Amino acid sequence: MTESCHIPETLLAALRDARHVCVLTGAGVSAESGVPTFREAQDGLWADHDPLQLATPEGFLSDPELVWSWYRWRRELVAEVEPNPAHLGLAELAELVPRLTLVTQNVDRLHQRAGSKDVIEFHGNLFADICFDEGRVVECDADDPAPTCPSCGALVRPGVVWFGEAIPEDALDFAFAAASDCDVFLSVGTSSLVYPAAGLVDIARQNGAVTIEINPEPGRSNFDFVLENKAGTAIPGLVSSLSS
Ligand code: BV8
Numbered sequence: 001m002t003e004s005c006h007i008p009e010t011l012l013a014a015l016r017d018a019r020h021v022c023v024l025t026g027a028g029v030s031a032e033s034g035v036p037t038f039r040e041a042q043d044g045l046w047a048d049h050d051p052l053q054l055a056t057p058e059g060f061l062s063d064p065e066l067v068w069s070w071y072r073w074r075r076e077l078v079a080e081v082e083p084n085p086a087h088l089g090l091a092e093l094a095e096l097v098p099r100l101t102l103v104t105q106n107v108d109r110l111h112q113r114a115g116s117k118d119v120i121e122f123h124g125n126l127f128a129d130i131c132f133d134e135g136r137v138v139e140c141d142a143d144d145p146a147p148t149c150p151s152c153g154a155l156v157r158p159g160v161v162w163f164g165e166a167i168p169e170d171a172l173d174f175a176f177a178a179a180s181d182c183d184v185f186l187s188v189g190t191s192s193l194v195y196p197a198a199g200l201v202d203i204a205r206q207n208g209a210v211t212i213e214i215n216p217e218p219g220r221s222n223f224d225f226v227l228e229n230k231a232g233t234a235i236p237g238l239v240s241s242l243s244s
Contacts, residue, residue: 005229005237012241014184014210020099022182023090024175024200025231028189028215030110032084032232035077037189056163060132064146064155071158072142075126078108086188087114089235096242101178103171105190105197107160120171120178122197128159167196179203185211189231192219 015021027037038051049070053059060067091114094100103120104111109127111119129147131138133154140147140156147156161167167175175197179185185204192198201211201223213223214234227234 003230003233005227005234007227007234007237007241008225011210011212011225012238014212015097015238015242018097018183018210020101020178020182021093021097021184021186022101022175022178022200022204022209023093023103023186023188024190024197025090025102025104025106025111025188026190026192026197027106028191029086029090029104029231030081030084030106030108031189032086032230033081033110035081035108035110038191052163055160057165060157060162061155064157068146068158071126071160074108078110078126081110083110083114084232086231086235087111087116089239090188091115092239093235093242096239101174101182103175103178103197103200105194120174122161122167122171122175124158124160124168126158126160129156130159132157172196175200176203179209180207182207182209185209186214187212187219187223188214188235190215190219 031037054067054070087110090102094116102111102116103122105123107123107126109125128137129140131149131152131154133152134149138149138156148154149156179200180203182204185201187201205211211223212225214227214229214231216228216230218226218228
């Protein structure tokens, strides 16, 4: 049974009138591709590990082999899945509005595989290997349980932003600028718990934007519109309503 999504005409009017739409996505937008969300109990091997512990510099330094095996498991999982209608619909939405800025908290690069351009990776991505000390991208042996930097010997880490680490400066600046400038802020598939990403909607609201949340279990922020639907239903619904 294909799920349907009721979209208020006033919401569509805001999108039709928008000069600039800023979209923030979270793990929920990849859920229908089969990627576990950040807070779902990780299945099988990872059920007894807390992502909030693994995704920290302390967690990595205390057990680099464990953290590397978690990230390699996630890399393999993501490599085997496909972008879903939510990712594809957001790439189409960008063609229907004058300007769309896509900020993602996700590290799976599924937006790029779906055709989205200039994606702002607020929390980095799974696929870059970075020297822990020099901060630059390095090549390392994919089978090494705890790879080290070929030039300085420091540990190599995945190119994601861990809890307690600063958001990359460019990503932060571009995302804050887009949230400040947009007419419509669309939050898709996030629990709105992780900062500073979760604060972007407040910046948009303070600058007069219409705010919309798409989430089957809406979060705590007060949005002007809430579509209690899966992203794989609501985003294509928005796109077809705007295109008609
Ligand atoms: C920082 C990469 C400072 C790693 C991740 C206030 C201000 C500033 C910071 C803080 C603050 N309060 C606390 C902090 C610290 C911390 C924080 O926010 N902690 C939380 C736990 C309270 N923030 C930080 O540490 C950040 N750094 O602030 O630095 C600083 C400044 C200068 C110098 C030094 C330091 C960095 C945070 C980045 C952490 N890294 N990811 C990795 O992936 O391994 S965060 C991680 O959580 C993922 O990126 C994930 O995307 C993100 C957020 O989670 P969600 O995406 O929302 O996923 P979640 O599972 O929670 O929810 C899924 C949602 O989808 C649900 O609502 C569900 O209902 C919905 N859903 C399910 N299915 C669907 C769906 N929706 C639609 N369709 C569906 N089908």
